Amino acid sequence: MKKTLIISLIAASAMATTSCSDFLDRLPMTEPNNETYLSTENQVRSYINGLYMAIPTFNQYGLGVRAEEKNSDNILAEQYDxxxxxxxxxxxxxxxWSTGYQNLRDVNYFFHYYTVSEDEENDNLRSLRGEAHFLRAYWHFYLLKRFGNIPLMDAFWDENATIEGLQIPQKPRNEVAKFILQDLTTAKGLLHGRSEYKGLRINKEAAMILAMNVALYEGSWEKYHANDAFAAQTNESEYFFNQVITWGDELFQAGITLNTKDTDPFGATTPADAFAHMFNQKDYSNVPEAVFWKKYSMAEGVYNSVVPSLAGGIVDTDGAAGLSKSLVDNYLNADGTFINPTDAKYKDFNVMFENRDPRLTETVMSTGHKFRSATITRPMCVKEFIQDATTDEEKQSNAEILSPYLNGDGNGRNLTGFHTALGVDTTYTRDSFWDTGLVIFRYSEALLAYAEAAEELKKCDDTVLEKTLKLLRERAGVTYVKPNDMGKDPHFSDFGYELTPNMQEIRRERRSELALQGFRLDDLMRWKGEKLIVNQRGRGAYLGHDGVLYKSFNTSDTETANALGRLLTDVNGWLDPLQGRLPNGYQFHADRDYLMPISPDELALNKQLKQNPNW
Incomplete structure (x- = not known):
């Protein structure tokens, strides 16, 4: 029974999107024969399983979330955002817009036709109903982040899809956020805990983490956008930060823990392994940190191409790309001290990774990490190529070199020297597809949200930091130093406003712990992070002719020398791959682009809608 359930959940793909008027006319994904369709546990489970299909996961092709952060300062891509x-x-x-409301309609269809009375419900049916509340919250949050004030879809809107039935005004964003939290409160009271299905179904703990993320997002949005065109009608930031703490205090009692070297079921020998194993293993059933995850199975024909693509050097399947120097510079030294990214020693590609936060080398490819496994199993190796090698020793040294794909082609070409290591399964050899699982909600998200909300409320004392920031850093193998003892890092990202030492380190930790997992754009938007975007375009590794990265290539080969000669660098020799495409950096409109536009088609359909600022 459970095997059938699991496979039905993992056979998922994204749903096609259409305009609002189109999808309201269509039949739901599972058409009932009559109004008693959703009246048995099997029928209900079948319908809810279908709703899982829309949750973003790894598809058979593409990199999914691993490439998503080209919409931020973590990835530089020729096909820029x-x-x-x-x-x-x-x-x-x-x-x-249509993706969000299409999925909300499918969820509300369930509530409309669900016919099991409370007296007849068993624990499984109650939990399935809780999953529907979770999914309604999930898709409202999806829309809130993109559009701000939105119509609440709290019921099955006008099932005949008449124009009159669609005249529904937007609710203020803080009311939307409160509705989401109420749905999650209901879900929490109905859902099974993680242990029931080992994290393979939506569960009570996942609802708590989503609630913390929602409350943190809304609280920080209302604080940092309080004086611009995107301000909430009423600034309730303190209320939402307190909600993060309330939900977190309850979650801390649920028994969920981080995956550490001592608890890792995959045989971690270092703290770095314990972190890396959250992204490159097949089965997270026995990993409590993986609160909600998706299973793939080669045997059942449900797999993806993420590991082969990453191991082959692809950062973005749409075209050439690379991770940013800004992301690399974010990581501390392993002893918990700041780095100085302007130090000349970091011109050496290998030195850049030495004695750093181990999450850096588990996130970004460096010498020694398995690379290009689609054809051969070899580690990346950056060292000086001996141009006139004559001895066997010199020839062997040259044969060991496997540099970043700066002279590649297509989407395998790297723009920055920094390939993605996060999620590469080092047991993988030659197959075109693989079945590494995807963790969708992770306990570390809750720890980061809790610490940030506590600092916003001026309640982030040593006790809070020890159960959040300290746990995360020590799990990764970084010596924990109290932020106030460290002081402020003069080289930390400049948001254009003052950050306390605690907040600086919480934001640093968030970027390090959650890199390439789909959080960075949302963080920049809610923090009003325009200074990190406007007129910026990012850099890559040092490619000056005196550096080991340049010297690792056989420049006596004309084709290689020409390929390197075409690479763009700044005046100091650091790769600057987007200078031709973005000569003035990103031209993000800070008075407009924090929210997305509501399509003119939707405005024409629903006369109650008001367009977002400056569209």
Missing amino acids: ERLNGEFTNFSGASD
Whole structure:
């Protein structure tokens, strides 16, 4: 029974999106024969399983979330994010709007036709109903982050899809957030705990983490956008920060823990392994930190191409890309001290990774990490190529070199020297597809949210830091130093406003712990992070002719020398791959692009809607 359930959940793909008017006319994904369709446990489970299909996961092709952060300062890509460059049009939000409301309609269809009375419900049916409340919260949050004030879809809107039935005004964003939290409160009271299905189904703890993320997002949005065009009607930031603490205090009693070297079921020998194993293993059933995850299975024909693509050097399947120097510079030294990214020693590609936070080498490819496994199993190796090698020893040294794919082609070409290591299964050899699982909600998200909300409330004392920041750093193998003892890092990202030492380190930790997991754009938007976007375009590794990265290539080969000669660097020799495409950096419109536009088609359909600022 459970095996059938698991496979039905993992056979998922993204649902096609259409305009609001189109999808309201269509039949739901599972058409009932009559109004008693959702009246048995099997029928209910079948329908809810279908709703899982829309949750973003790894598809058979592509990199999914691992490439998503080209919409931020973590990935530089030739196919850059149009929103960051102010290139959206009034129709650019159409797909996101219809995706959100299409999925909300499918969830509300369940509530409309669910016919089991409370007296007849068993624990499994109650938990399935809780999953529906979770999913309604999930998709409202999806829309809130993109559009701000939105119509609440709290029921099955006008099932005949008449124009009159769609005249529904937007609710203020803080009311939307409160509705989401109420749905999650209901879900929490109905759902099984993680242990019931080992994290393979939506569960009570996942609802708590989502609630913390929602409350943190809304609280920080209302604080940092309090004086601009995107301000909430009423600033309730303190209320939402307190909600994070309330939910967190309850979650801390649920028995969920981080995966550490001592508890890791996959045989971790270092703290770095314990972190890496959250992204490159097949089965997270016995890993409590993986609160909600998706299983893939080669045997059952449900797999993805993420590991082969990453191991082959691809950072973005849409085209050439690379991780940013800004991301690399974010990581501390392993002893918990700051780095100075302007220090000349970091011109050496290998020195850049030495004695750093181990999450850096588990996130970004460096010498020694398995690389290009699609054809051969070898580690990346950056060292000087001996141009006139004559001895066997010199020839062997040259044969060991496997540099970043700066002279590659297509989407395998790297723009920055920094390939993605996060999620590469080092047991993988030659197959085109693989079945590494995907963790969708992770306990570390809750620890980071709790610490940030506590600091916003001026309640982030040593006790809070010890059960959040300290746990995360020590799990990764970083010596924990109290932020106030460290003081402020003069080289930390400049948001254009003052950060306390605690907040600086919480934001640093968030970027390090959650890199390439789909959080960075949301964080920049809620923190009003325009200073990190406007007129910026990012850099890569040092490629000066005196550096080991340049010297690792056989420049006596004309084709290689020409390929390196075409690479763009700044005046100091650091790779600057987007200078031709973005000569003035990203042209993000800070008075407009924090929210997406509501499509003119939707405005014409629903006369109650008001367009977002400056669209």
